[in-house]
Amino acid sequence: MRKKSVNIDIAFTHIFTRKKQTLVACLGVTLGVAVYLFMNSLSGGFSVYSRGEIFKNSAHIKIYKEDKISKPFIESSNENELVAIVNPQITTLSKTLVNPQGLLDKLKKQGFLTHAIAQVNVDVFYNNGKSQLKGTANGVNVLEADAMFNISSYMVGGSLKDLQGNLGGIVIGKGIAEKLNVRLNDNITVSSSYGITKTLKVKGIFSTGSALSDQSKSYINISTAQQFVKEGPSYVTTIYANTLNPDAAPDYAKALQQLTEYKVEPWQVTNADVLSGDLVRNTMMGAISLSILVVAAFGIYNILNMTVMQKINDIAILKATGFSGGDVIKIFVTEALVMGFLGCLMGLEVGGILIAIMQNVWMGPPVGYFPIYFSPQFFMSSFLLGILATLGAGYIPARKASKVDPVEIFRK
């Protein structure tokens, strides 16, 4: 214990007698760690935000009847017969799932699912006067759909509750309302390709932030939707399910695929394009923040390197009086660690303050507050990385110091 403390004693004396250099090295780390933390929180915030956006329209798992495509040729077992070649075409006659209630019951028995709902999606035209808009009406059980997609959180007019049980009501996207020039409680005409046309009253308007879905999507009651396609109450096109852990959705989907012949698709597959964009952004942010951290570590390296050069006589004396190479390494690594530790702490503080400031920046709807993410995990990883970087940066000059040959120094 005593032997250790003398190395630490020397390290701290070096630090206290060169406060300025220590401070400069610390500030370098502070900056590096702060930026690293901030960028990662930003990246994390964006991810959470973008995921939130995804889950406004996608459930964790979607079950639907996949379009079947006819084989391009019909083979024959008999050699005398010819092979018929036909143009491939979609052979699915109906998008309906057979016995949806049975499947729903099975799903609800799975422990890892939190919600499961049936939905009827209908391709429709929205009309108001002369203007017409193409889109998809989602026939849902309003309360269940709200529990799943949290629709009421992005309503900008009216109320989702007014649609509940109101077969003549509709909740439309903000884009539709603008394009058709309709307001709350106005009537719009909705027609399906089955020749059914209904006049529905706008009971609510939502804004998801995605122009595409705001300009095409609407919610109606499931029985209204079934009427649009001239089908009875057992007609269901899609089942949506939410899980305990969205990240594990692909695994859950595999498990569910055992229960049904219909296509079970996790949200990662449905939104692969968005996710790959996220990945690119996260990678870039990670690379930038990491390189800033490396630059900060380089500051420590520089300052310790300089210290070693200036203290080369002292190192020779220490070695002459019995300090080993290992002791010298300990002395300089301790110095690096102290600088790194102080720098990291200050960096976390500065980063934390920056995050807190950004969190209070109001971006306006639909984003709300600036999407930045306060996560203890990021604080931990920033701290560890900062320490690791300084350790690496300190070790190189420390090793150099440990290799100082006292004889060479004394000869000068």
Added chain:
Amino acid sequence: MNQFENLKTTEQEKTAGSINRDVVLRTKGIGKYFHEPVKFKVLDNISFEAYKGEFLTLVGKSGSGKSTLLYCLSTMDTTYEGELFIENEKITGKKTDELAALRNKSIGFIFQFHYLLPEFSCLKNVMLPALKLGKHSYQEVEEQAYHKLEMLGLKDQALKPTSKLSGGQQQRVSIARSLINNPQIIMCDEPTGNLDSKNTQIVFDIFKQVAHDHGQTIIAVTHDNDFAKASDRTIELADGKITNYDKKNFD
């Protein structure tokens, strides 16, 4: 008139009984080459013994290899041929960490330039080798360091930073540092080279006291003939060879 004349008598008494004294340091055929700029043999077949309690000086012309030999003896330079023994233990071939521990415990150093650590007080400079040794508590080490400084007449300077001391005072601090672990051997390379005659006398007195009263061995490289003459024994080097094991006549 030799300023060390008055000490000569006691020295001669000691040499008379030197045959039976314990060998503290012994070399066997030490040789060393330098390869830059051209290969040449700087030390050639150096074999000698240093005894317990002996105040030994090394003399020779500039460039004769005195410093080079001292670095080999000090265990800091390991690139030599031949063998070195300290207290009958073979030192040649030991690992660098073992050598560091050995230096810490058994060898004290004093250099021509004082080489004190500038960030530390005099006291702390003296304490560091003992703290490294770790045999005594911090308080005990502090006490011992005060004691050594007192012995060298520096007690009142103990807490000053080393830069505030005169050259002679600094050299005495570095002597105190070399003594702190009570090493068997104290090696010095021109310890009085930068000192005036008064300070040289002080250093000489301390060395004599350390060797004769405490039984520690001093091996000092010097250019000062009077200093060498007054020591117990003088070994002379010329062109890397020992030319005299007990030089008596100084011109």
